[in-house]
Amino acid sequence: MGSHTVLRHVVIRRMALVALLLLWGPVTRTVLAQAELSGSWTPRNTEDVSRDSYPVDYLGLPLNTEGRTKALSYNEGQLAMVERQCEGWPAVYFVQGPFGLKIWADTDPVKGGTISWTIGAWEDRAPLIIWMDGRPHPSKYAEHTRGGFTTGRWEGDTLVTETTHMKAGLLRKNGPPMSDQATMTSRFWRHGDILTILAVVDDPIYLAEPHIVTKSFQLSATPMLPVGPPCVTTFEGKRPGDSVPHYVPEKNPFVDELTKLYHLPAAAVLGEVETLYPEYRKKIKATYVPLDTCKTDCGAPPPR
Amino acid sequence: MIGRRVIGLLAIAALVSGAGLHAQNRGAPPPAPSPRAAAPIDLTGYWVSVVNEDWRFRMVMPAKGDYKGVPITQEALRIVNAWNPTADEAAGNQCKAYGAAAIMRVPGRIHITWQDDTTLKLDTDAGSQSRLFKFSAAAPAPATWQGTSVARWERPGRGNPAAKVGSLAVTTTNMRAGYLRKNGVPYSEDARVTEYFDLSPMPNNGQLIVVTTIVDDPRYLTQPFVVSSQFKKEAEGSKWDPTPCSATW
Numbered sequence: 119m120g121s122h123t124v125l126r127h128v129v130i131r132r133m134a135l136v137a138l139l140l141l142w143g144p145v146t147r148t149v150l151a152q153a154e155l156s157g158s159w160t161p162r163n164t165e166d167v168s169r170d171s172y173p174v175d176y177l178g179l180p181l182n183t184e185g186r187t188k189a190l191s192y193n194e195g196q197l198a199m200v201e202r203q204c205e206g207w208p209a210v211y212f213v214q215g216p217f218g219l220k221i222w223a224d225t226d227p228v229k230g231g232t233i234s235w236t237i238g239a240w241e242d243r244a245p246l247i248i249w250m251d252g253r254p255h256p257s258k259y260a261e262h263t264r265g266g267f268t269t270g271r272w273e274g275d276t277l278v279t280e281t282t283h284m285k286a287g288l289l290r291k292n293g294p295p296m297s298d299q300a301t302m303t304s305r306f307w308r309h310g311d312i313l314t315i316l317a318v319v320d321d322p323i324y325l326a327e328p329h330i331v332t333k334s335f336q337l338s339a340t341p342m343l344p345v346g347p348p349c350v351t352t353f354e355g356k357r358p359g360d361s362v363p364h365y366v367p368e369k370n371p372f373v374d375e376l377t378k379l380y381h382l383p384a385a386a387v388l389g390e391v392e393t394l395y396p397e398y399r400k401k402i403k404a405t406y407v408p409l410d411t412c413k414t415d416c417g418a419p420p421p422r
Numbered sequence: 423m424i425g426r427r428v429i430g431l432l433a434i435a436a437l438v439s440g441a442g443l444h445a446q447n448r449g450a451p452p453p454a455p456s457p458r459a460a461a462p463i464d465l466t467g468y469w470v471s472v473v474n475e476d477w478r479f480r481m482v483m484p485a486k487g488d489y490k491g492v493p494i495t496q497e498a499l500r501i502v503n504a505w506n507p508t509a510d511e512a513a514g515n516q517c518k519a520y521g522a523a524a525i526m527r528v529p530g531r532i533h534i535t536w537q538d539d540t541t542l543k544l545d546t547d548a549g550s551q552s553r554l555f556k557f558s559a560a561a562p563a564p565a566t567w568q569g570t571s572v573a574r575w576e577r578p579g580r581g582n583p584a585a586k587v588g589s590l591a592v593t594t595t596n597m598r599a600g601y602l603r604k605n606g607v608p609y610s611e612d613a614r615v616t617e618y619f620d621l622s623p624m625p626n627n628g629q630l631i632v633v634t635t636i637v638d639d640p641r642y643l644t645q646p647f648v649v650s651s652q653f654k655k656e657a658e659g660s661k662w663d664p665t666p667c668s669a670t671w
Contacts, residue, residue, distance in 0.1 A: 393477075416489065
């Protein structure tokens with residue numbers, strides 16, 4: 119092969135490369151319309167930091183009567199039972215909980231497309247796998263799991279996910295229930311290094327209207343170590359055959375704890391749906407007795 | 423043989439890219455649409471806040487000295503402990519908790535309209551405040567509770583500019599010093615507020631705005647204060663109920 123022929127082949131290959139780039143331009147632009155979610159995301163725990171701290175604190179939840187009754191029957195002592203220690207929290211806890219998110223994409227090894235996004239597990243929450251490959255949700259008779267089954271799609275640079283097939287569990291750690299008929303729709307908005315996630319839980323059994331929760335996370339340069347299952351059970355004082363710790367809903371001893379501590383109206387503490395809207399603020403204005411000064415749990419001391 | 427294939431490929435590429443060039447060369451480029459015409463999402467209308475987070479800090483007057491969740495400095499703590507709502511009222515500072523850094527957390531309704539083609543206006547019935555989001559450079563002005571807000575549309579990547587997806591990004595400075603919470607947790611006149619307005623459909627043809635608010639304050643915050651607030655769309659404004667600012671409720 120002469121040098122002229124080699125040069126001709128090099129030129130032809132380069133021209134072919136340019137042609138292919140021109141053809142792939144629109145495809146490349148489509149890919150860039152999505153957002154990169156991979157990485158370690160630190161929670162910005164500057165809102166709703168007291169959630170879950172009290173046995174009866176359903177503030178901001180739209181519970182119906184059945185949901186409220188079931189919540190009031192919950193006793194955290196249930197978690198001492200060997201068969202319940204590793205139940206873990208449902209999928210919604212990835213937004214509800216206080217921890218960060220480690221997110222990664224599982225890609226097709228040949229074509230490079232995203233098959234799924236995974237939000238890594240915590241010790242008490244299963245990983246959330248978001249299938250992006252167009253697979254359908256399972257039959258309504260399929261097994262329900264703690265993490266459920268989630269599919270996703272892009273709307274511009276917003277990741278939209280749908281979660282079904284969750285086991286019955288808790289909306290918050292202190293007892294508000296979620297049925298196995300609940301579904302969750304989530305949206306992931308990335309703005310620079312801030313990721314805001316919206317989760318809307320629709321539950322025809324225990325909620326008077328869909329429960330909305332949002333939380334923001336900040337991209338971290340420090341990798342977050344995955345902390346996941348398996349959970350290991352141990353003896354915590356409850357033997358097989360012991361009764362399940364619970365309260366008779368009307369006799370829950372913590373029902374007025376927040377009312378005494380913060381003067382909060384019982385309807386709000388118990389998650390009545392009307393308490394989520396501004397009209398309720400006007401309704402209680404005349405009767406609310408404000409606290410004088412905060413004495414405990416008032417905030418972290420600022421650095422000196 | 424290879425040469426023929428490459429020539430064929432080049433011909434297709436030329437057709438594809440040539441079509442684009444042809445389209446671009448038809449006369450002078452059209453003028454850029456106004457921010458109003460170019461809006462990727464429609465935020466206008468009446469919206470009601472859903473108080474599902476921070477209930478005890480938003481729906482009732484929190485206790486003096488309760489700053490839980492706010493990363494304050496020592497200097498801010500002195501202001502927290504010296505908070506006196508009666509003195510604020512007497513001094514005409516009853517709107518300190520209704521400034522741009524806090525107003526989206528105040529339970530109430532917001533009404534969003536286009537004031538003109540380059541200015542989006544957000545009114546609140548709680549405290550009767552007005553915010554102007556300008557898509558053009560703002561002229562110097564005295565500091566106010568709502569400050570000076572510069573807006574821009576955020577569109578996904580290099581996606582289709584005609585696609586109706588995106589967010590509103592707003593940066594606010596030039597504010598008077600105010601309160602992040604009703605009970606005197608402060609932000610200073612040096613604070614900078616960055617907000618993102620995102621839209622989500624809801625069941626039964628509903629719509630939801632999620633506002634992510636990031637407050638940076640080198641004086642009173644040790645790190646950014648980040649909250650996200652939700653507003654449900656209402657069909658009309660019959661529940662719009664303007665009320666004045668109050669330092670005591």
